[in-house]
Amino acid sequence: MSPERYARINQMLDNRQTDLTLCLDTVHKTQNIAAVIRTADAVGIHQIHAVWPDADMRVSGNTASGSQQWVKTIQYNCMSEAAKAFNSQGMQVLATNFSAKAIDFRDIDYTKPTVVIMGNERDGVSDAGLAIASQHIIIPMLGMVQSLNVSVASALIMYEAQRQREQAGMYGSRQLDEAYCQKMLFEQGHPIYAKACRRKNIPYPSIDEQGQIAADATWWQRMREPDPNAEEA
Incomplete structure (x- = not known):
């Protein structure tokens, strides 16, 4: 291994955030999954979660054009299984959803251990996902369209989390074993x-x-x- 590659891999490991993650709630379009995983890698997320009741929906080895080598996807058959994992880590659980109690995604403190549930392309976050969320969040939009592609919405939220964590000095200190x-x-x-x-x-x-x-x-x-x-x- 060249010194340059050794340094680059170590830099990546130093910046991985083990307590910041996403949960894809039956998201099944491969191009969206690929984009989400690629962005997760870019902002230093260590692993993501995915609820896929149907085995045919599960991410393939080549989905993320190499990003899956760096960001692990933990798969669940149902949301209750995922909830147990989040609770065991003491995470605040957020869900993207247009509801009366939803707040601007930028008003969240992402320096806390956090998981954001992102819904699928047609139905959004499932009832099971909404039930385990401690807070609903929205991305304000001023045009006629009231929803964004799941990969675009995920990227906006992840980069806001990265911004807050960088300001808090949470990058550069290795958290991985x-x-x-x-x-x-x-x-x-x-x-x-x-x-x-x-x-x-x-x-x-x-x-x-x-x-x-x-x-x-x-x-x-x-x-x-x-x-x-x-x-x-």
């Missing part, structure tokens, strides 16, 4: 070796402070051995 960081450095810095480890069932090695593989002779010997799972020619 070392095991995860080592895994990302190896997989994204040495992808060929990472694939070989998965094929041969070899544990990942450590990555040193120069971004290089720190492994003993036994590990390298196992790496040089023929792949037992390879098909014979």
